[in-house]
Amino acid sequence: MQHPAGFLASAAALVGCCAYSVITGLLVAEVNLNIMREQGAGGVSLVTMAQATLGQRAASVVSVLYIFQHYSLLVAYISRSGEILSQDTGLPSPLACTLFAVPLGLACYALPGRQLDALNNSLVAGVVAVFMALVLLVLPGVQPDTLWVANWGAVPHTLPVMALAFVYQNVVPVVVKELEGDPGKVGLRASGPQGSESRAAGWLLMGTMPEGPWRLALATVPMRQLTYALTVLPPLLMACTSPQLFYAALDLAGTYGVMTLFGMLPAAMAWSQRLPRSQSRPATHTRLMAGGNAVLIGVGAIALAVIFNEVVG
Helix, strand or coil, rough: CCCCCCCCHHHHHHHHHHHHHHHHHHHHHHHHHHHHHHCCCCCHHHHHHHHHHHHHHHHHHHHHHHHHHHHHHHHHHHHHHHHHHHHHHCCCCHHHHHHHHHHHHHHHHHCCHHHHHHHCCCCCCHHHHHHHHHHHHHHHHCCCCHHHCCHHHHHHHHHHHHHHHHHHHHHHHHHHHCCCCCHHHHHCCCCCHHHEEEHHHHHHCCCCCHHHHHHHHHHHHHEEEEEEEHHHHHHHHHHHCCCCCCCHHHHHHHHHHHHHHHHHHHHHHHHHHCCCCCCCCCCCCCCCCCCCCHHHHHHHHHHHHHHHHHHCC
């Protein structure tokens, strides 16, 4: 049985994942900003970015990976919430999963955008309040000597979920558009989590915490109105069929979703975009991430290493 990583190793890993997410977020913003200038349009999606820099086949792969990642997240949310509701009520797990997913999905479908944002913000505020109360509750029992314990060998297998917790890159295109493509403003705003989706994703690590915060955090799952059935029913069916999918689903989303979409992909798109252009297409691109190709190679290599470790491990 593998021992916990310990506070020191976990803290170092979290700092590293945070830095990695900042770098990849800046790369996404850089590619997005330059494509906006080339095409003369705002709101460039991740798929459009992949198509413009890597081609149609890459865009198709990105679409599949994007759907895969978000399905995995929904399976994790529904599975965990069903488990908690089943423990609280004694209901069978499949019924508990259904009672969580269907009403919440209907609410997301029916509520106007502003009301849904207000509900989400209220629930996130509740999560923060409960988490702070939990910290204050356990603070007297902290043993300072244990803070220096580090099991570095346990860290690699935690990286996919940690990286997943820092995901915000999918809302960077929205930030770039709202800031009207101003490189100075984008460089500042793109380096930190933005939007309700990142707030919801940021609480995925709460799966290792006591269940109080989870009862609020799980209710922040965003769903699309027009794709309600297609969004809710497949992950609900998977969660009902295999109720213990929570950690497995998070691991899949972090390994094959985050490390590809928000690890290798930003580096590959930036690499392609930085290649010398023909005279008919002059290179007037803005760079938000310093370091040249060495940084891009490093970003891609880290993502590949995490994926390889999960495959062979």
